[in-house]
Amino acid sequence: MDNVQLLAVxxxxxxxxxxxxxxxxxxxxxxxxxxxxxxxxxxxARRPARSANLPNDIRFVRDVGLARDMSQGPIxxxxxxxxxxxxxxxxxxxxxxxxPLYTRDGAFSLDDAGQLITQSGDAxxxxxxxxxxxxxxxxxxxxxxxxAISIAGAxxxxxxxxxxxxxxxMEKVGDNLWSSKGQATAEFDGQIVQGALEGSNVNPVLQxxxxxxxxxxxxxxxxxxxxxxxxxxxxxxxxxRA
Amino acid sequence: MRSLAIAATGMQAxxxxxxxxxxxxxxxxxxxxxxxxxxxxxxxxxxxxxxxASTSSxxxxxxxxxxxxxxxxxxxxxxxxxxxxxxxTDNTTDLAISGRGYxxxxxxxxxxxxxxxxxxxxxxxxxxxxxxxxxxxxxxxxPTEALSIxxxxxxxxxxxxxxxxxxxxxxxxxIAAFVxxxxxxxxxxxxxxxxxxSGSPNVSTPTSPGFGALLQGFLExxxxxxxxxxxxxxxxxxxxxMNAKVITASDEMLQTATQVx
Numbered sequence: 419m420d421n422v423q424l425l426a427v428x429x430x431x432x433x434x435x436x437x438x439x440x441x442x443x444x445x446x447x448x449x450x451x452x453x454x455x456x457x458x459x460x461x462x463a464r465r466p467a468r469s470a471n472l473p474n475d476i477r478f479v480r481d482v483g484l485a486r487d488m489s490q491g492p493i494x495x496x497x498x499x500x501x502x503x504x505x506x507x508x509x510x511x512x513x514x515x516x517x518p519l520y521t522r523d524g525a526f527s528l529d530d531a532g533q534l535i536t537q538s539g540d541a542x543x544x545x546x547x548x549x550x551x552x553x554x555x556x557x558x559x560x561x562x563x564x565x566a567i568s569i570a571g572a573x574x575x576x577x578x579x580x581x582x583x584x585x586x587x588m589e590k591v592g593d594n595l596w597s598s599k600g601q602a603t604a605e606f607d608g609q610i611v612q613g614a615l616e617g618s619n620v621n622p623v624l625q626x627x628x629x630x631x632x633x634x635x636x637x638x639x640x641x642x643x644x645x646x647x648x649x650x651x652x653x654x655x656x657x658x659r660a
Numbered sequence: 661m662r663s664l665a666i667a668a669t670g671m672q673a674x675x676x677x678x679x680x681x682x683x684x685x686x687x688x689x690x691x692x693x694x695x696x697x698x699x700x701x702x703x704x705x706x707x708x709x710x711x712x713a714s715t716s717s718x719x720x721x722x723x724x725x726x727x728x729x730x731x732x733x734x735x736x737x738x739x740x741x742x743x744x745x746x747x748x749t750d751n752t753t754d755l756a757i758s759g760r761g762y763x764x765x766x767x768x769x770x771x772x773x774x775x776x777x778x779x780x781x782x783x784x785x786x787x788x789x790x791x792x793x794x795x796x797x798x799x800x801x802x803p804t805e806a807l808s809i810x811x812x813x814x815x816x817x818x819x820x821x822x823x824x825x826x827x828x829x830x831x832x833x834x835i836a837a838f839v840x841x842x843x844x845x846x847x848x849x850x851x852x853x854x855x856x857x858s859g860s861p862n863v864s865t866p867t868s869p870g871f872g873a874l875l876q877g878f879l880e881x882x883x884x885x886x887x888x889x890x891x892x893x894x895x896x897x898x899x900x901x902m903n904a905k906v907i908t909a910s911d912e913m914l915q916t917a918t919q920v921x
Contacts, residue, residue, distance in 0.1 A: 437661075437909070437910060438663045438666060438728050439728060441667045441731075441903075442731060444667065444899075444906055445667060445669050446670070446700070448895070449700040449702055449732055455727075482726075483725060483726060484726050496697075496740070525736075527738065527842050528840040529840060529857060530839055530840060530856060530858065530859030530860070531839070531859070532839050532859075537699050537735040537736045589707075589725070590705045592703055592704040592705060593701045594735070622898070625902070626902060626905060633909040633910075636913045636917075647920075
């Protein structure tokens with residue numbers, strides 16, 4: 419039994435996933451600290467599509483993983499004292515339900531107790547793993563390039579900024595938060611910029627061309643299904659005539 | 661076809677973005693207006709294949725998983741509380757706060773609202789009121805025989821009365837500061853209300869530590885920057901178009917799929 423149809427259908431399935439990834443990238447083109455993703459595909463070496471021992475085996479395509487573009491997003495200046503951007507490889511530490519989570523979205527604010535919080539209201543942690551708390555009536559804080567927080571010239575703490583050896587291997591959990599998946603933290607060697615935010619690193623032009631490419635590839639896969647079907651139909655007709 | 665729904669979340673987000681930007685532009689000339697900013701967050705991720713999942717009985721594991729994001733949502737609409745520029749009006753009842761703090765206004769229902777718009781005027785009873793007629797708190801009443809009033813940087817209001825050499829003190833304007841002014845709830849009419857997020861007001865006289873100073877004959881203009889807003893509008897519009905393009909492409913794929921047979 420020839421399985422040209424199955425090959426094309428598997429290709430279409432992978433293309434659909436690629437489309438979903440590209441759609442998510444484009445949907446997050448204005449999300450602070452967002453990192454673009456792409457689906458990795460490969461030829462499935464373990465399961466040939468047919469058992470015949472041909473020199474060039476026919477094989478399925480499959481999606482093996484997700485590649486994350488961890489490059490720096492554009493830094494835009496906002497002038498707000500509680501907007502903080504990271505230049506370089508690193509993440510802010512945020513208090514999650516079960517242990518710390520990480521984010522590159524530095525659009526922070528204060529809650530009614532003077533605690534530094536993210537957009538979703540989770541506490542931002544300092545280098546000691548405790549929430550950053552400001553005197554509610556005090557002066558506005560200054561944040562240095564190394565994450566040191568000072569008020570009126572006196573250092574009161576340091577933002578918990580950490581790096582990971584393999585940031586692409588982390589898991590996104592939504593709300594601009596990332597989970598480390600048990601990876602050990604490394605020394606952060608980038609810079610903190612106060613009064614600025616890191617934009618999404620999605621390249622819209624690239625994503626749009628990918629979308630066109632995916633949609634055309636999907637069409638040609640559909641044509642393969644159609645041609646395979648036609649071929650089969652003609653075979654039946656010819657053989658039936660004899 | 662998940663990409664249709666994903667792109668729809670993107671379009672919704674950009675629509676909200678345009679709404680926020682248009683409100684900023686509409687309030688470009690509103691006294692004491694603070695511009696807003698839509699902030700987005702990615703939605704949950706679907707783990708189709710978890711990183712570290714076992715790939716063979718020999719103990720090999722997948723180095724990377726497959727996580728498909730399902731779009732974007734508006735995380736919050738932040739208020740940028742930067743100081744607006746101060747504009748000289750020479751009107752004696754126009755006040756501006758330079759620095760932290762909000763004027764307190766008594767609402768008709770007895771609650772207190774807060775505002776940065778200091779375009780006050782005297783009503784029929786001589787009370788200093790906002791443009792809606794709500795008196796400021798603590799109330800300041802200007803006597804009818806007053807020739808002129810003077811407001812000092814620290815909020816003391818004095819009036820020069822007909823036939824008197826010494827000015828008469830009318831009262832003391834107090835302003836309220838919040839831990840998180842971005843958490844105040846906008847009420848319309850340039851007024852804000854206290855919320856759980858803003859924290860309770862800390863009331864004091866102007867120029868005391870941590871509070872701004874009052875400037876008489878000035879108004880605080882809106883902190884909207886037209887160029888910034890227009891460029892943000894262009895970006896939002898293009899992002900909207902790009903998400904629409906994803907919907908078109910996904911639709912074409914679906915069409916192809918239905919035409920196979």
